[in-house]
Amino acid sequence: MVKLNKLDTMLFRMIKNSKGQFIAALVIIVVGISVYTSLSMTAVNMRNTVNSYYAENNFPNLFIEATIVPNQKIEKLKKIKGVQNVTGRVSLDVPLVTENLNERVNLRMITMNGEREELSQSTLIKGRMISDFGKEALLIQQFADARGIKVNDVIKVQIKGVQYSLDVVGIVENPEYIYLMENAQSIMPDQDDFGVCYVSEKFGQQAFGSSGSYNQVLVSYVNDVDEDTLIEDIKNELDQNGIKQTIKRKDQLSNSMIDEELNQLDSMSSSLPILFLLVAGFMLMMMLGRMVKKDRMKIGILQAMGYTSHQVLFHYIKYALIVGVIGGFLGSLIGMALAGGMTKMYLQFYHIPLLKIEFYYSYIALAMILSAIFCTVSGLIGSREVLKITPADAMRAEAPKIGKRILLEKFSLLWKNLSFSNKMIAKNIFRNKKRTIFILVGVILTYGMMLFTTSMPSVMDQMMNKHFVEFQKMDYNISFIYPIHESAMQDMTHLIDVDYMEGKIEYPFELTNGNKKQSVIIVGIDKDTSFYSFKEKNGTPIMVPQNGILLSENLAKALQVEKGDAVRIKSFLHGREDVYLRVKGIIKQALGMNAYMEIGAMGEQLLEKNIITGVYVNSKDEKINEKLLHASNVATVMSVADTLAVYEEYMELMALSMGFMVLFSGILGFCIVYNATIISVMERQMEFSSLRVLGFRKKEIFFMIVRENNIIMILGILIGIPIGKMFLEYSSSAFSTDLYTFDMSPTLMAGILAGVYTVGFILAAQLATYRKINQLDFLQALKNREA
Template sequence: MSPLGHKLWRDLWHIKGQAAAIGAVIAVGVLLLVMQTGLVTSLQETRDAYYDRYRMAQVFAPAARAPNQLVDRLAEIPGVAAAYGRVTGSALIDIAGRDLPVQARAVSVPDFGPPPINGYLLVDGRHLDTRQDSEILLLESFAAAHGLRPGDRLSATMNGARRHFRIVGLAQGPEFLYVTAPGEIIPDAARVGVSWMSRAALSAAYDMDGAFNEALLRLGRSATEAEVLDAVDRVLDPYGGLGAYGLEDHGSDRFVTEEIAGLRATSRSVPPIFLAVAAFLLYIVMTRIIQSEREEIGLMKAFGYTDREVATHYLMMVLVIAGGGAVLGAALGVLAGRLQVEIYLEFYKFPFLVFRVDPAAIIAGIGLSIAIASAGGLMVMGRVFRLTPAAAMRPPAPADYSRTGRLAAGIAHVLDQPSRMVLRRITRQPVRMAGSTVGIACGMGLSVAMISLMASFDGTIEHSFSVADRSDLNVTFTHAVGESAIFALRRMEGVIEVEPIRHVPVVFRNGLNDYQGALTGLVPAPRLFRALDRDDREIAPREDGVILGAALARILDIAPGDMLSVEMRQGRQEMLDLPVVGIAETRMGAPAYMELAAMNRAIGEPGRVSGAYLRIDPEVAAPLYQRLNDMPAIAGVTLKSDSREAFQRIMDTGAGAVRYVMAVIAGVITFGVVYNAARIAYAERARDLASLRVVGFTRAEVSFVLLGELVVVTLAAIPIGSGFGFGLAWAVSEAFSNDIYQVSAYPDPASIGSAAVAVLAAAAFSGWVVKRQIDKADLVLALKTRE
């Protein structure tokens, strides 16, 4: 090893604490990049392979009741490669130990052969014997949640009739990666089931002999989806077609796609922040090292080392720190990705999910880390080239503290000597002090952003389930029913309040933007479920316009006062042009609201409702659940407490779980930044502080000279870091928000307080570490200095 090589490792060992802190910042950035990029690749490729293997439909076309002969007409539409008609329906499954039945979806299987489109994967048991009406396949995740196995029996209510079945197998399907109950967006394997039955048995149960109520289509490579959707609607309109839609609007695929998009957004936005902070810290450290090693640089040049060799020596120090952190981050990213895949495998119902290491992400992460770190190092390399041996071996000119500015002059007479020294340092070296302040502010900002983000997630849950929704449960009817059903609910013992509601499938259009969703009809003065603005003030539904959720308004790029086209997919299926009369601050989904009676008039079905919100007496809840279960028109009953627990699980898994990881990382980085600032300040003034001890200053006074500077810099960084933190929190919340849920970042004093405490604690610990070094300072070294 060359002499410069020996010096390199000695120098790295000397600054091992600072190097480790900077390497950790780089490792975190690379970890997030490798983990999230790998998760995007794994989810996307597994989903695509799963869809292709089991022939996932690309067009879905629900209808009221269409004759089987229409399948051939659908197959003849230009661009359609295959068409398949099936029967689907809702069911209520009785589970032992539960007061309320579990909602399920029943799907038909051809009497001969496997489904040509939207097949299924048998994971346990055997396939159906389609000659046996009582045999079913059950969704594997639902069966696991209730301990059901092949051979078990269960009963279910289908189309108002109680039926008994035997489970012969457990299955998974590509269309059921993300399963939710009707009218909900929260998945819960224990509360939502799927069963596969023979076509003959399911047709008999739902009066669909010789007919189907859902068509599935696969498209050719040259197909234009919009043209196919229009053609399918024309064919099915006479038979109660509810509007064909593409795979991107399918509920399960939309949730998976949003998760992938969220991971992709955070992988592009968050890692560069950590790498930029690392580059800044490296710049400060290298500046300090080159300044303190002036004499060594002069000696190296005097002994014949060229400018290039000396500069390469210091650049190698940067590359070792950056490269070591990047390699460690890549290894930890692979490990973290494999652990995260296990969470996704439970959350999304893939048959398998293997973390795919993306070599490009590793190469990009390591290369970007080294490039950014090198940029920070190269900014100070010019000083090496400018130093001649003679000038370098002379000590630098002492700093001029004769003038401390008007502020210092005005208050110097009331300060003791150590305080004046702190004030001089700050006022005479404002750029250096500003650099330390910005570094600590970056760490403070990361802490504020992550704590604010956690509070925002909790605020989403609180707003959705306590402020906007004040009911205890909601019921969903099998079909749109008359007001007599609401009167029946109000007469039940234990029901305190009932509020009817109706959901109608629609397509919203604003120029080139469109969105397939639902229009919700609310009573004129809702109490149990309300539309609220940003200040949580109620927005009353109006007959002459619609209220859009904030997410939907953003998707459609529309504002209050603009006209919105609403294509109804029920009743008369008219196209309405309605003004937007308000924007609701919704945190879940992308809803739209209208006055219930006006909406029913628009579709030609007055007095109809599809569900209701209830407030009940908890003392008589159990018998009330039984009476609700006995009502044949009810498709499902959902307790708000169950939905809240399910939503909390969503927030704690998937992309939502990343906020906990990032909060821990932010705390570590905050400490690393503050610790680096303290160590750099001590390294720059070690001889000066030792000299003060020689001339008679006490240990406490010498410590105050250095730590007072750290206190001032830290306190100045807190307000700057708070502003940066809220900006970062807004950017990250935008990346996390999607059609499923919206995370709103807002100024939270508690977040500032918690982050400020973390920064002050890091500063106190760093100050304690540095004070120990001051107390152990070598006074002989100070006496030997030539200054």
């Protein structure tokens, strides 16, 4: 058996005697390291999984949407230098016919040539692949699961006014729909109401009326190709085929959502643990500083016996090092276990049919090294006073601290009216600056994190509310399969009960400014539309201009344009010249990235006069979906109420992660206050002993400490409010993406809730110290002079 040297024996007993504080510091390290390991490993596993899934299923590099691409064009595209493979397909959004006729379920029908596509291959989960003929379909798994559709079931779809029955022969997963979203405005997956279905090319082209042609082209490249040049070459080849949109892999909806999620995991895995390690480091510094001060005599004796200052210093640093190594190890283990669970959860959520979860042991080593370094440095800073202690000094009683008046004493009227115990509290707050600042910073951090967490629901609410209630005001957004003359609006009024209706154009274009490009949908609406309420960045309302264009804030940022600049609208339509339009305003838009024009001007300048691609409707008609089911040119009917209902469900999912955040923040606050209180009690044993001699009860002494902490806590919360707001503002820019813009202003309720949680955890920490305080023999402290 390895025999410990006596300094180490002392060290382990020191840990045992201060186990509450040791555990408090350890917990913070464990939380920090487990967050680091779990998030990092999950992110790496997910990235590897997604990448290998993409590689195995030939996920394309480019997605092209066009009006019509003849079959022969595909062969021509394959010959372009740098192109590896090309697949053409027809894709059409059609309604699924369900028993509840008023339910609108959109199914994206995609054709596939042969048993297996060359690009964007599906993985068969159940059943078999479709044959070349017959009305057979493969359904994407998320949708099939959500609606309880099984292999051999029959589904009915309405294609251009004709109802078809399709045999579901297989359930698949596909790399294009890992994150199953209908479009960028959807914000979250809604697998109940949107699905993807694969049918044979023969059936699809026949049903869609697009025989011998496609409306989507998928392209993969060889390695090391200049993507932009290649895209230009492809566009030139498809110049006459009415390209609507070219989407690079990085911008593909599902891929960009996953990428965004993984980036957030990465950034959280690097920022949150550092915060926890910093707090733990500071805590260890305080603890060791206090220990060295208390052990002054012991340190002197050890030096008198012949131990070097560095041996003694290392004795204390080892305390921190042990916290770091154990914390790093436990944190990594817990992190690994969590990473396994989290990756599985992600894989299930995203429906990626793989894979093995790998444990990267390098992360454990890295986490342990990181935590050990943090703790060692903190230990060194905390116990550096050891080097200043000489044995002779240690033998002499320490010179008493020079007492100074505190700031509060200058306000004599206030000071005179304070009771003795309140005066002591005030003096302690002002004199123990380090401890006061430590608790203060702890409370500020805790409150800031709590505020961030409690603000999330209201931020999401605000975002949804801003977009679907304040910004857009329609009940239904109905899109047509093909653009038609605006007179079709009349026909709509015959089909459904309409309170109010406006025509719309929604059409994709590429906007450019210098070398900045962005493909977005330009929305054409009435000049005096009732369905949109545009506001400029400063909040001033703005109308749709007769000439010119309005850009959403994120679009203007992406293109680097200001109000008054001109942007080039590149038309994908054959024979159309590019158009330059003046930016008449930059508007706030919480969800999505769009540009807006007056509908007449848009038709005239960019498409054709007097056409519409759909309508916005306000209606109390509860059977809109049912009534439009058989309308041959209606592609999708989006109900704002349904979207909001999906969001409500999503918020329930969010509650779990919010619970974790509250717990983590609470642990931070709890440990800081617990440790600082114990340190304070230990430091002031003599002072409290004197109070005991004067007749103070233990409870009275405890409440003095509690009141001291509470004053700091209230101050911390007050300072935490603006700091939390700043944190939210920073986060709103960090979390905003091309798809959504957060405006994170905390509500009063979020502030109150954050305050309640903070106070709860901090009071719990103080209650935990009560037992410790109760156990202390203050009177013994007056007698003792042990090393």
